[in-house]
Amino acid sequence: MTATPETMPRTYQVRTYGCQMNVHDSERLTGLLEDAGYVPAAGADSTGGAEVADVVVFNTCAVRENADNKLYGNLGHLASVKAKHPGMQIAVGGCLAQKDRGEITRKAPWVDVVFGTHNIGSLPVLLERARVAEEAQVEILESLEVFPSTLPTKRESAYAAWVSISVGCNNTCTFCIVPALRGKEKDRRPGDVLAEVRALVDEGVSEVTLLGQNVNSYGVEFGDRLAFGKLLRACGDIDGLERVRFTSPHPKDFTDDVIAAMAETPNVMHSLHMPLQSGSDKVLKDMRRSYRQEKFLGIIDRVRAAIPDAAITTDIIVGFPGETEADFLETMKVVEQARFSGAFTFQYSKRPGTPAAVLEEQVPKAVVQERYERLVALVNDIAWQENRRLEGRVVELMVAEGEGRKDEQTHRLSGRARDNRLVHFTAVDAAGGVVDVRPGDVVEVEVTYGAPHHLVSDAPVRSVRRTRSGDAWEARTAAPTTGAAVSLGLPGLGVPAPLPEASGCAVG
Numbered sequence: 001m002t003a004t005p006e007t008m009p010r011t012y013q014v015r016t017y018g019c020q021m022n023v024h025d026s027e028r029l030t031g032l033l034e035d036a037g038y039v040p041a042a043g044a045d046s047t048g049g050a051e052v053a054d055v056v057v058f059n060t061c062a063v064r065e066n067a068d069n070k071l072y073g074n075l076g077h078l079a080s081v082k083a084k085h086p087g088m089q090i091a092v093g094g095c096l097a098q099k100d101r102g103e104i105t106r107k108a109p110w111v112d113v114v115f116g117t118h119n120i121g122s123l124p125v126l127l128e129r130a131r132v133a134e135e136a137q138v139e140i141l142e143s144l145e146v147f148p149s150t151l152p153t154k155r156e157s158a159y160a161a162w163v164s165i166s167v168g169c170n171n172t173c174t175f176c177i178v179p180a181l182r183g184k185e186k187d188r189r190p191g192d193v194l195a196e197v198r199a200l201v202d203e204g205v206s207e208v209t210l211l212g213q214n215v216n217s218y219g220v221e222f223g224d225r226l227a228f229g230k231l232l233r234a235c236g237d238i239d240g241l242e243r244v245r246f247t248s249p250h251p252k253d254f255t256d257d258v259i260a261a262m263a264e265t266p267n268v269m270h271s272l273h274m275p276l277q278s279g280s281d282k283v284l285k286d287m288r289r290s291y292r293q294e295k296f297l298g299i300i301d302r303v304r305a306a307i308p309d310a311a312i313t314t315d316i317i318v319g320f321p322g323e324t325e326a327d328f329l330e331t332m333k334v335v336e337q338a339r340f341s342g343a344f345t346f347q348y349s350k351r352p353g354t355p356a357a358v359l360e361e362q363v364p365k366a367v368v369q370e371r372y373e374r375l376v377a378l379v380n381d382i383a384w385q386e387n388r389r390l391e392g393r394v395v396e397l398m399v400a401e402g403e404g405r406k407d408e409q410t411h412r413l414s415g416r417a418r419d420n421r422l423v424h425f426t427a428v429d430a431a432g433g434v435v436d437v438r439p440g441d442v443v444e445v446e447v448t449y450g451a452p453h454h455l456v457s458d459a460p461v462r463s464v465r466r467t468r469s470g471d472a473w474e475a476r477t478a479a480p481t482t483g484a485a486v487s488l489g490l491p492g493l494g495v496p497a498p499l500p501e502a503s504g505c506a507v508g
């Protein structure tokens, strides 16, 4: 039978903006669409490029000041594409949809479906309903009905995967939109989390990143304050699971049992990304972050005592309303003492809908810029010193896909060390032969140079271990398909970002 437009499956493209929560949600949207019979659009360019997708889904983010202008600009562009392609549908989901709701179809009446953060599972049904009824469908729920990890998911990486342990957040940081848009924290049962991890390992995954806005409060819903440490230890019992990471911890809820679990569970990696946001007690109070400098530094000290080789990274906001020079110097002091191996630094910008956006005493832009430059210089200097200390060390890397932007020019491959550092290495053995490795395989290399943001190994590869993950990667690349396009400063497509730009706490 010849395929006709009626019998051909409808194609889709998902465009993702924002943090890793959205990246993971997009994996679910992709899984749902494929489950419903949609196929990825070839070339995935719906702006009039290679192929126009029948369905374009925007998974939006609300944390940037101009996020809505950008969305409406993109939608405006698609209006003319849609006019030339009858039957094309446009759906808008994610945080901005949760925030703007019916406003989206008022401003862009050519949008077919608007769905929120609590009902991503409804997308295929809403698309169908919009098609049959020939009118826009807007469905936003106030709270979660089904934990999203029970939805079909199309994982983008063969060797590494996100696993949600909770969604939402019970805190009320004044710069953050998450509580308003993602709701109160909902914890997933440990048995369900572990079952998903085991299933992933059976599929060839050897690294998981446990994901929650505040992993340290995991268990609050089912009354177990020590649930996160126990979950880490339980991951240690899963055969074939080589690397466990998590993001993001919260200093307020960080307990010593988690440090012990990190130190004593061999497959939990020695890296910690813990948002500081500010070193000033006054600013932390204004941010409504209920820990203080002393508590933060105390956690760092105890992590370093228990795990001396831990790489600790952080997020810092400069120029929060009311921040004085003295407050800023407190942040610089913490950076010096904590010796972060990297930090995501942000200039404070107002996020509509957050309490801090209406605070008086906004810091002038020029002052924020000047402080930001001083902070970045200090962060880079310390990170560089820490990286240079690793020169001559042998590190174990999991070969990565899409993490080395210059790999082609430099003829190197890239991988992540156990402490999460990015290492670019020359894949040549002692005899000068090319080492045949695949993403997900494991190598040992000697660090020959520590740069400010990565390490380099130009010495011969010491050892190679071909893994099940490498086999899984090879099997997948035999039939590659993807309809997902990820943008806005996110890491390589589909590979969980060990150091995401906008980590669990949404400071993107």
Ligand code: SF4
Binding pocket: 169, 170, 171, 172, 173, 176, 177, 178, 179, 213, 214, 250, 504, 505, 506
């Ligand atoms: S910054 Fe993080 S801890 Fe604070 S409200 Fe937002 S998600 Fe919760």
